[in-house]
Amino acid sequence: MDLAVRREIVDDLTELFQILPDDVRRALEACETTEDLIEIVLDLGRPPEARFEGHYVLLRDDPVTAEELEAVIARVGSFGPDNRAGIERTLHRISGIRNREGYIVGITCRVGRAVFGTIDIIRDVLETGQNILLLGRPGVGKTTLLREVARVAADEFQKRVIVVDTSNEIAGDGDVPHPAIGRARRMQVPKGVRQADVMIEAVENHMPEVIVIDEIGTSDEAYAARTIAERGVQLVGTAHGNTLENLVLNPALSDLVGGVQVVTLGDEEARKRGSQKSVLERKAPPTFDVVVEIQERDQVAIHHRVADTVDALLRGVEPVPEVRRRGEGGTIEVVQDAAWPDEEPESRGHGAAGRAGVPVRRGHGRPFRIFPYAVSRQRLENAIRDARAPVEITKFLQEADMVLTVKGQYRKMPKRLREAEARGLPIHVVRSNTQAQFQAFIETLRTKTTDDRW
Structure with a gap:
């Protein structure tokens, strides 16, 4: 972009x-x-x-x-x-x-400001019609962005938009809404405790195509948001929390991203997963399809697949969102591509510690297996296919001959990479999620693996 x-x-x-x-x-x-x-x-x-x-x-x-x-x-x-x-x-x-x-x-x-044009950093996401949740610390610009969402959806997309304005922050004080929300209509909330009721009333009485809500902060409001989403109305709102991980850990608001429940596995399933018998799993489909973390006024991190991201978080995997930044002159660029690691649930392995760059070993009679952690699977598959390399991508750490990750993740050494080291698996590190990096990795792999099929 x-x-x-x-x-x-x-x-x-x-x-x-x-x-x-x-x-x-x-x-x-x-x-x-x-x-x-x-x-x-x-x-x-x-x-x-x-x-x-x-x-x-x-x-x-x-x-x-x-x-x-x-x-x-x-x-x-x-x-x-x-x-x-x-x-x-x-x-x-x-x-x-x-x-x-x-x-x-x-x-x-x-000071409240109407910033026209700020929506362009996530405009393509809004156009999809998906439910969008905005997160970020106070003062980072959540309400400003939400106000522009209401205006663009009403004026440019020609949709019926209702703004549920609890504190009159989105459309301003008084009975006449501020021009910053365009042709969107505004419903005021007499008391904060009635926000959930007004949310439902907006859907039942005024037939909106889009509902815009600021500050979803209670379990009642989270339930009302789910009810609205199930009726096919596009929902765009903000919630208390800086990151998606904060939201998953919040008992009152975790339902916005599917909720969390403890599941007891049978002996055979626990053995197959290599995990404990009690594990955390997502309870339901997320109310919001996309979560946007506003990191700075001109930088956002976008989780396009909330369900997959929450599932990964509950397995102890750190998500890698798409990061967009607005540069000087208003140019918007993608500074980090999203990656969804395909991993098995938590496993517990033991073995000698491995290090990045250790020569790799292969099992006889099968392709070399790579476990990708927080890298773009599609680009890795393209590099393997272009090189016609005898390499497979595996979802299971215990089947892998090597782990591939990016530099930023290796520095943090999250739980899954520590587990790989405990298993004695070599970890190869690439600088970034680019096709060129993966092609160079495959060439490096050729020099470290003795196999007549290369």
């Missing part, structure tokens, strides 16, 4: 600055740039701060007074049960910190 993308940013900062004390507003307007302004913090008895990406600026030396906080609250209006308020028809969020008596003693003014 090599696509130049034009991005347009709408931040409505003038409306946000209007609610602040006059000298604080003037200090902000005097800043060299506000493009990377994240939030403005007003804490009682402390100087006001402007927080930018990677640094902060004190806006004056004098501390914030109770009168100034009251003036800001009067301009904003009442705070809800979640201690949040907003500025009508903007995307900014105003949050309060209360003392024990319930009085507000601190205010966080978080």
Whole structure:
């Protein structure tokens, strides 16, 4: 993928600055740039701060007074049960910190921006109609991306889109939604605990083709998401968690990716797998087909096959997602291809420790067998076929004559590679998942294996 993308940013900062004390507003307007302004913090008895990406600026030396906080609250209006308020028809969020008596003693003014064009890094995934879950740390841009998903699906794909807006962060405060969501419709949630009910109501009453949800955070909401997906409605949402692995380990939200259950195997099956009798397995098909981890504002990791990835995680295999990055000028490039290692469930072998580069041995009367770990199986098969090499790819570690992996995985030495060393298997390391690397590996294998069929 090599696509130049034009991005347009709408931040409505003038409306946000209007609610602040006059000298604080003037200090902000005097800043060299506000493009990377994240939030403005007003804490009682402390100087006001402007927080930018990677640094902060004190806006004056004098501390914030109770009168100034009251003036800001009067301009904003009442705070809800979640201690949040907003500025009508903007995307900014105003949050309060209360003392024990319930009085507000601190205010966080978080800047909300509509970034048109940011969706292009995952646009092809959205076009497939699959259910997409966005993950990432707070402030990395999940809601911004979700807002653009709603606009593109409604305006460009001409779909019926409903936004379930629990905290009014996606479409802004007030009854009229912000233009950033395009022709998508917005349903507000009176209380956070009712989000699951509003999700179901949206499907039953308004016939959407796409539902957009921010912050799926409870088991009830996870169940509602599964119900929506089973009705054939495309679901795009965010959840609490940085990575897919975090989500699998979260009891309340693991159902979003299929859930986890303990399965007791029979003696014969456990012996066949080489595992304990009690193992973890995925309980059901995932609600979301694709998981996008937003690693940085301009970099995402995409798990295209969530079911296979979760199965691999439960076997102790570290997934290798596709990683995309937006470079200077808006060019989007794939910096890492996805790879799904074909492996057997956990096994327990013993033997002398092996090392990368050890000469290989073959069993007589059968092809040389390679166990690929976190490498592209398709490209490896192509290299074997092009070289007409007497080599097979095996799913089972105990059948392998060698393990093939990439440099990054060998440095981490995950569980499966440690097990290969314990079995005495040689581990060959390639720098990256490229066809050229696999072809060079096959040529290296020729020099290390004595066989008249090469």
